[in-house]
Amino acid sequence: MLNSDPTDINGLLARLQTMLGPTGFLSGADTAGYTEDWRRLYQGVTKAVLRPANTADLAEVVRLCAAAGAKLIPQGGNTGMVGAAAPAADGSELVLSLGRLNHIRDIDAADMTMTVEAGVTLKAAQDAAEAAGCLLPLSISSEGTAQIGGVLSTNAGGNNTVRYGNARDLVLGLEVVLADGQVWNGLRRLRKDNTGYCLRQLFVGAEGTLGVITAAVLKLVPRPREIEVAFCAVASPAAALEVFGHLQARDPAAIQAFEYMSGAGMALVLKNIPDTALPLAIPAAHYVLIELATPRQNAGLRDLLEEVLAPAMEEEKVLDAVIATSEAQRRAIWKLREEHSEAQKREGASVKNDVSVPVSAVPTFLAQASAACTALIPGIRVVPFGHLGDGNIHFNLEQPIDMDGAAFLARDHEIMDTVNEVVRSLDGSFSAEHGVGRLKPYMMPQWRGGAELDIMQRIKQALDPLGMLSPGRVLP
């Protein structure tokens, strides 16, 4: 049926160019914006960026590439943290951009669902949900650029997973183009459906290695009517967890964020970021940011915060606390959390670890990992922060003040290994939110080896026997 010679890459490109036209087929200098990952870890080269305008065209592109033995890298907003979406440096991979599949197909406020194509940005999807009177409860810092297809392929997390779960938890249905060009239309809007294997969760988080997500049905929730944000100095991470437990026991559905910051990290924010100020009288070694929100009217979230924080202050678990009384104050508090990465960047070289442990093990993890890193490199600055309510800590290490940045970074693997040894001893994960991509497949055998990696490889082989989709990503 196909006339192309399997080894004739030029024939394939000519055919794709004819089929996709000038908007849908980019080559040469026009590929520049698609060949480097967001963190600039990988500088790639590609013969073409393919930008089909709809699912049928995308399926035809995949069929043609499969027949020609070409390799494809699906790419959304290209905001990933582990390099999955950048093509290889040897020019062997074509980029399959989802950006033109950017339609919101349906919003049903009664059903509380929306059907969106993969190339819609997360922000555009959020806005559409809001216009329909609903909330798409997923928020990440790259949401203005990140696209739904990538958000799902990486199972994005963010600040609100403590309440609503990861991207995975919001998916009711998917449309996926398989490696052989078949289209699976699984765009069902059902809350209950026990008819065979749960395929959608296989593609969510697979980082483009098993198929190309082209559209999804997402769950929506009611918009909150009341929001309260508190900022607390706490005696210890364990004390912070106690506060979390008290809130959970009283109103778990209202906890929209529960974020941890260290005194060291806060000091860097206050030093390096303009227009920031500690909203408390005295600095402390540990802080938490609590956001409560609910669609209930007159919910008394402020009373709830006071009811939980007051006895904790008497017990000296909470050393000081402030509850924002205006949107401006809320934003100022959130800024202290959100500028942590930038503040660290301005301070010099840093090594990042996006790890998770069971929630109850976070205090142990912080103590042991801090001690181990300090023993490894005296003077190292431990600046952990992140999603305490999920057990997900961005355990970042800043170079000693008097050390050369490059010399510090030269030891990055030693540092990561040191942190990860503690994570493993607590049955944690080396990648809580960011995924595996091209950066971390080498870690898979040690962490997910044996039966687990064997199953993953068999599934990869079953769904992509030619290894044409995102080769070298996720699996070693």
Place this chain on the structure above:
Amino acid sequence: MLNSDPTDINGLLARLQTMLGPTGFLSGADTAGYTEDWRRLYQGVTKAVLRPANTADLAEVVRLCAAAGAKLIPQGGNTGMVGAAAPAADGSELVLSLGRLNHIRDIDAADMTMTVEAGVTLKAAQDAAEAAGCLLPLSISSEGTAQIGGVLSTNAGGNNTVRYGNARDLVLGLEVVLADGQVWNGLRRLRKDNTGYCLRQLFVGAEGTLGVITAAVLKLVPRPREIEVAFCAVASPAAALEVFGHLQARDPAAIQAFEYMSGAGMALVLKNIPDTALPLAIPAAHYVLIELATPRQNAGLRDLLEEVLAPAMEEEKVLDAVIATSEAQRRAIWKLREEHSEAQKREGASVKNDVSVPVSAVPTFLAQASAACTALIPGIRVVPFGHLGDGNIHFNLEQPIDMDGAAFLARDHEIMDTVNEVVRSLDGSFSAEHGVGRLKPYMMPQWRGGAELDIMQRIKQALDPLGMLSPGRVLP
């Protein structure tokens, strides 16, 4: 390594008997309790029931059976609705009972997780969670007998999924014995973990065809402190959905059940079940049962109900309503819902459909399916009920009063096809809760055919190339 001749079933049985001992190896008359499914649809025969006491022994059983070419049917409490757990009538399948893997390995109230073995009954797991001050938020009518392994393998639903999701949504980690006897230890207690494919959701709902679930980490939630139950006569299913929408917009996290019943079904309950009474003055054509619950103190759930129901009564969307004022009243209201199956059974022959559609499509579904069935068999009694908040209706049909029961049942496939035609036109599912099992694989090509069934078959082939686990279940 193995000495057994691949065709020597007697050699295999002798070896298993030696290995498992008298408690772990049942044959002959001792297999009686394991060979028939709960609904008595399938009467099977087996050469042995294998009851290993732990995961290592179970893995060895699977290895030996794989080497000998024997087929295995994992079985939990044997309360399934579609015959998946009963062995075939030709004696070719051995039953692998999970009942002795009945330990609760861990409960962590700080983490809000529990680690349980597959053979623990759902009730025992609920009780253990309660003793730790938590709630395992899954409840089904068979919970005293159903075991966690089966509950997960069938992705059980129940009355509270509108709040907490299906069994699937409660699983953080799994331990699974694969078809080749490998043990996958994926018992992680992490809220965030993006390290490769989401394997756990592949085994949940696979009805034992891809591997044997031997243990799981389940999410727990805080126990509710306040519960309110209302019973309402409503003008129509659409009016019921409006009430649901108002509650969702105000306090979605409090809606613990939102159940629909028809006037026809209620009449059968009142007629056939002793000690039941309609708690309203005048019968109606449609009813809903609303249960609100929350861990909040002084949550004002009763006020919320009144705030939503009062205007709905003024608009004549709700015709009458009562809010229970005691535990006895709550139980009496729930009895009206729970006795629906029994009341129908006592009335004569009935045909059951466990279907789902998008929540907003339920009124259309009820109207169209009722009309189609009445056109097919005049005098047929349409008695739908179920989980309106999930779009999951048990659309049951009772024989006409003057018709012969056997003659009615002889037309069961015609009736089911008539209902399913409406379900399909609304993008629904032929099995919302009960699964596929042995009863419904023939429906898979028509409903889930093409790419979807192709992927499922490839995954089955990848994980169980010999087809030794639950053959003929789920996939046609």
